[in-house]
Amino acid sequence: MKTSRITQNKMTKILRVGPLSSSDRRLPSKAINFIEGARAVTQDELHANNITHYRVTRFYRKQIINSGYYDQLKFIVEPSYKEFESDGNLDTSGEHDNTVVPGFQHKYAQTGLLLATDRCASYCRYCFRKRIVGKDSDEIAADLGKIGRYIRNHPEMTNVLVSGGDPFVLSTRRLHEILDHLLPIPNLNSIRFGTKAFAYAPKRFEDPTLMTLFKRIQDAGKAALIVTHFDHIGEISIDAERNISSxxxxxxxxxxxxxxLAKVNDDPEILAMTFAKCHQMGVRPYYLFQARPVKGASHFQVPLRRGLEIARGTNQLLSGIQKTFKYIMSHYTGKIEILDLGTDGRVYMRYHQNRAQESVGKIFSRPYLEGACWLDDLPEE
Structure with missing residues (x-):
């Protein structure tokens, strides 16, 4: 059954066609505007290369044009020829293997991940869930009762992250339906929502009924958390700042x-400004993710040597209380904190999270190969 969403014309302007049907893929080629210029492509080509269709909100487009950083931020939402050349796969973190109920993953003992929708307000070109987002996916949570029963039967699980897609493209009524199944579970002590809507459509959070949603979580004795997704200071609008404050x-x-992201924020000064602004707003910088080797998006990856230089340079520009982010690789085996490239030519890492509890906190290393961007690019010995 399809889940309800905010009326799209209130929130987004669809600048290209939506998800492909089998008949769509048989249509003749048409000219599509890429960053590098117009190019005639068939729907079959788009499908074969897993090219996400172009969707961007009017708000975000105006924000990035006026930010002074358009030449960097355009790569987040505007398609590029490089998407046809980017190798990789569509499930870099083993999400299929960790799905225990359709639409619900349990990879780390304490945390459950609920995929609430396959839509976003705008589509990020680097999305690691390209296999789902913008499509009519069967990986979205449908049987909330079954998910609730699974959580109850796993008392080690203390928090659930509601993600997607972006949960805030759903109606507030649908979000309440999700809470109906989560809030009565005694072992849960917090509910998190992962969203980029504060960048793409911050006025969504001016909906007064959302206040009731978060109050309901708190009244149930649980913490209400939002994980925002600002990649660049140019994405942080006055509207976002005001609504976060509220x-x-x-x-x-x-x-x-x-x-x-290569060409977007691979600059210590940009990241330091972004994290300092988040800290000023009361938003704790949490993770700086290494871009994943996703098919159609691996051109966003930065080599690990350069990534470590950027992370170190960012920390050097921040005050002590602002140094709260971890440089993380969300790998199939777990969340790996990337620590350093030693004088011995080895990359040192630590498991921040792992399916096996005994591996959490374990430090390990691998020989570095120049240009390596991912753990699998490094030889085991």
Whole structure:
């Protein structure tokens, strides 16, 4: 059954066609505007290369044009020829293997991941869930009762992350339906929402009914958290700052995650400004993710040597209380903190999270190969 969404014309302007049907893929080629210029492509080509269709909100387009950083931020939402040349796969973190109920993953003992929707307000070109987003996916949570029973039967699980897609493209009524199944579970002590809507459509959070949603979580004795997704200071609008402030005043906790992206934010000064601004707003910088080797998006990856230089340079520009982010690789085996490239030519890493509890916190290393961007690019010995 399809889940309800905010009326799209209130929130987004669809600048290209939506998900492909089998009949769509038989249509003749048409000219599509890429960053590098117009190019005639067939729907079959788009499908074969897993090219996500172009969708961007009017708000975000105006924001990035006026930010002074358009030449960097355009790569987040505007398609590029490089998407046809980027090798990789569509499930870099083993999400299929960790799905225990359709639409619900349990990879790490304490945390459950609920995929609430396959849509976003705008489509990020580097998305690691390209296999789902913008499509009519069967990986989205449908049987909330079954998910609730699974969580109850796993008392080690203390928190659930509601993600997608972006949960805030759903109606507030649908979000309440999700809470109906989560809030009565005694072993859960927090509910998180992962969203980029504060960048793409911050006025969504001016909906007064959302205040009731977060209050309901708190009244159930659980923490309400939002993980924002600001990759660049140019994405942080006055509207986003105002609405974050309003929700923080009502007890909602905020964290931010960013992805290290070639040509977008691979600059210590940009990241330091972004994280300092988040800290000023009361949004704790949480993760700086190494971009994943996703088919159609691996051109966003930065080599690990350069990534470590950027992470170190960013920390050097931040005050002590602002140094709260971890440089993370979300790998099939777990969340890996990338620590350093030693004088011995080895990359040192630590498991921040792992399916096996005994591996959490374990430090390990591998020989570095120049140009390597991912753990699998490094020889085991």
């Amino acid at each position: 929700l923080r005043a009502r007890g909602v906790q905020f964290f931010n995650q960013s992805v290290l």
